[in-house]
Amino acid sequence: MSKAWRERLADARLSRQQANRWRTRRVMEVSALDFAGNDYLGLAQDPRVSEAQAEGARRYGAGAGASHLVSGHLAVHDALEDALARWTGRERALLFSTGYMANLGVLQALADRHTAIFQDRLNHASLIDGAALSGARSRRFHHCDTSDLKNLLGRSEYAHKLVVSDGVFSMDGDIADIASLVSVSQRHNAWLMIDDAHGVGVLGDNGSGCVGSALSSAEVPILVGTLGKALGTAGAFVAGDAELIDHLIQFSRSYIYTTAQPPAIAAATLKALEIVQGEPEYRAKLNANITYFRHEALGLGLPFSESATPIQPLILGDETRTLRWASQLHHQGIQVGSIRPPTVPKGEARLRITLSARHQQGDIDQLLAALNHCQHQEALCSPCV
CATH class of the missing domain: 3.90.1150.10 (Aspartate Aminotransferase, domain 1)
Structure with missing residues (x-):
């Protein structure tokens, strides 16, 4: 490593340490009481989910071996996408490897410099980063303040407007007023995207989340959920109309250019989803x-x-x-x-x-x-x- 790069990294390290913000990882002890994770239903430790994952690995192998568009999209992925679509009352669903990749992929595929994105000020970092990656004009409204959002939308001259909010906010635990977001978005001819990472599995009918089957895709056209929290596995999905999913398959770079989710994880998620809905x-x-x-x-x-x-x-x-x-x-x-x-x-x-x-x-x-x-x-x- 060159001297210039060593100095740059050292300066960044010193700055963060002096601010007392240097992050460290702890190896989680089996005996520790975990009040830090997001395994809200305890399914990550459920033996039925673990066995489904093991059986999936025996049947399909440890990894998918390729991206979904090459040869990595297997029958178990298709079955999981169908199950997620039915669960959330959507026409179709699309699997992503992580929630971060899902949010980046949606915003990059839908938005550009001719688009205006309006985000809650406390949205997750992946949504903020996705808007920046898209090159769109991005504005942030006051937290859970639909009056502020209404004012921003009313002043916007963009033809394509996208309102984006967490469903459950990851650091505060409060829930967005999605009904009001729907109303304001529709009044201003804007699409609404809800990242319900911390709601799916926990809230709503059959655990389908803040949005789920309670609000149609006409009201919330873009629904994002993760599988690594209440469902206890890993990965994420986007649910919506067929037109949206087809567009993401064609234009979402974080979907196209990455290896598909391990099939064993998809098998485990199908079992977790069965438990969430049936128990x-x-x-x-x-x-x-x-x-x-x-x-x-x-x-x-x-x-x-x-x-x-x-x-x-x-x-x-x-x-x-x-x-x-x-x-x-x-x-x-x-x-x-x-x-x-x-x-x-x-x-x-x-x-x-x-x-x-x-x-x-x-x-x-x-x-x-x-x-x-x-x-x-x-x-x-x-x-x-």
Whole structure:
């Protein structure tokens, strides 16, 4: 590596370290209580899903071997796309290797410099990056503020307008007012795209999400969902009318130029989807855990944001304080997400706590006791805050 490149990397590293924002990976311990992941229904650990994946590997092999458009699109992929389309009440669905690739692929394929994209200010990074990649004119409206969106749309002279929002916001756990987004988008002749990564499997009829079968493709033409959260596997999908899916197959670079999802993952996802639709007790257990956790946490005076989803943010503000709390929990065998800028706005560092149907009441009580201990430690040492 040349001296110039070494200096550039060293400067970037030093800058981030001095800001106390250097990220590190932890190897997850099997014995740790996981309140950081997105396995909301616990299906990643379900033996039926694991066996379906193993059987898929025995039948189809470990990998697809090629892109979907060459020779990597197998019968199990086709079956999964059909199942996802039926589940979400759409004409067709299209598999992507990751949610990030799905969002980049949709926005790059649909938008260009003749398009205006309007995004919620707290949208996921993949949506922000996808808009930038597309070359479109991009504006961001205030979080969950359809009045601001209406004003931006009303001033736009672009013929092709696209409104984009998360369904459930990944760092705050709140839910977009999709009915209002539909109304405003239709009034201004704009298409609406919802990334329901954290809603599918958890919310709606049969777990079909914030949008799912409740809103038609005429109302929400572009629906994105991921498979690596509530469904417990990996990958993503886009669902919509046949015209949309055909367009993505032809023009979405992140679909065309990558190896297809491993067929064993598709087989596992089909089993997970069967469980989600046929066993609503998983969602019932998750909702009971959310209700219990919030009741007990608020009783302890812990400053949790308003959220009815598995994502429960504890806003601590200060980044050093957030890291200290996360470290104390880690030493007690509890994993939580410690989220700092630039992932969230400055001054809004937080512990991102996520709940799962796998958690037992004793697990939640252990987490609450540890959080209460952190709170009491600060009270005893207020100059540390």
